[in-house]
Amino acid sequence: MSDNLVIAQVSDMHIGASDVLFKGINARQQLIKVLKVLAKKPLDLLVCTGDLAALEGEPEAYAWLKHLLSDFPHPYLLMAGNHDHVGRMQSIFEIPDKNITEGMLYFSRVIKTTRLLFLDSTSYRIPRQQLDWLHNELSVHTEPALLFIHHPPLLCGCQFMDERYPLQNRDELWQELVQFPQVEHIFCGHYHTDKIVSKNDKFIYLTPSTVFQIDTENDTFLIDHTKPGWRMIEWENNYMQTYVDYL
Numbered sequence: 667m668s669d670n671l672v673i674a675q676v677s678d679m680h681i682g683a684s685d686v687l688f689k690g691i692n693a694r695q696q697l698i699k700v701l702k703v704l705a706k707k708p709l710d711l712l713v714c715t716g717d718l719a720a721l722e723g724e725p726e727a728y729a730w731l732k733h734l735l736s737d738f739p740h741p742y743l744l745m746a747g748n749h750d751h752v753g754r755m756q757s758i759f760e761i762p763d764k765n766i767t768e769g770m771l772y773f774s775r776v777i778k779t780t781r782l783l784f785l786d787s788t789s790y791r792i793p794r795q796q797l798d799w800l801h802n803e804l805s806v807h808t809e810p811a812l813l814f815i816h817h818p819p820l821l822c823g824c825q826f827m828d829e830r831y832p833l834q835n836r837d838e839l840w841q842e843l844v845q846f847p848q849v850e851h852i853f854c855g856h857y858h859t860d861k862i863v864s865k866n867d868k869f870i871y872l873t874p875s876t877v878f879q880i881d882t883e884n885d886t887f888l889i890d891h892t893k894p895g896w897r898m899i900e901w902e903n904n905y906m907q908t909y910v911d912y913l
């Protein structure tokens with residue numbers, strides 16, 4: 667049994683060093699608007715699943731985000747994506763040392779009796795240390811756990827992202843995950859779309875970006891639309907309800 671846990675997931679906010687527009691979109695304003703909506707919800711946690719920064723972990727972007735989140739009324743956790751820099755995230759957001767191992771931001775947290783696991787795929791891989799850590803966590807703790815990774819651990823039927831930017835050692839990670847039935851729900855970003863992929867009794871939930879969404883049917887980069895999205899995750903008595911919403 668688990669208590670009623672309510673989480674909002676935002677992803678791929680791609681905040682730049684300055685308030686410049688990206689393809690006519692103001693990433694900062696879009697995020698401000700999304701957080702205004704989420705602030706009013708009864709959240710236990712906000713999870714930001716990586717690519718907080720536009721390109722390469724711009725410190726100005728992190729400083730701006732830290733200031734914005736200082737007014738957010740609910741607890742939040744930050745993850746790193748391939749456009750982030752864990753060292754700069756740690757110093758600017760004052761992330762505790764225990765959440766960072768060998769320069770990687772991976773950790774677990776128990777909230778309202780539910781174990782949440784967070785991996786670091788900034789290198790487009792889940793390195794061996796993290797696979798071993800995950801194996802150990804799931805061997806010791808056999809109750810249902812929710813997993814968060816910036817990159818999805820499978821190809822997702824999204825042509826451009828699957829061909830160009832997938833998680834490189836996804837097979838290795840998947841072989842690990844299939845050993846542990848308690849991981850049924852896996853929340854990802856990176857793909858800039860809203861989709862659910864299922865395999866081996868597990869569900870991978872792709873959560874849209876707060877900036878722009880990518881056309882999944884094309885092998886070149888094509889923006890589908892620029893409505894900012896987020897995911898709501900409601901977990902009660904081991905029953906999952908999750909949906910995406912847009913502004």
Ligand SMILES: [Fe+2]
Pocket residue numbers: 717747748749816855856857
């Ligand atoms: Fe990404």
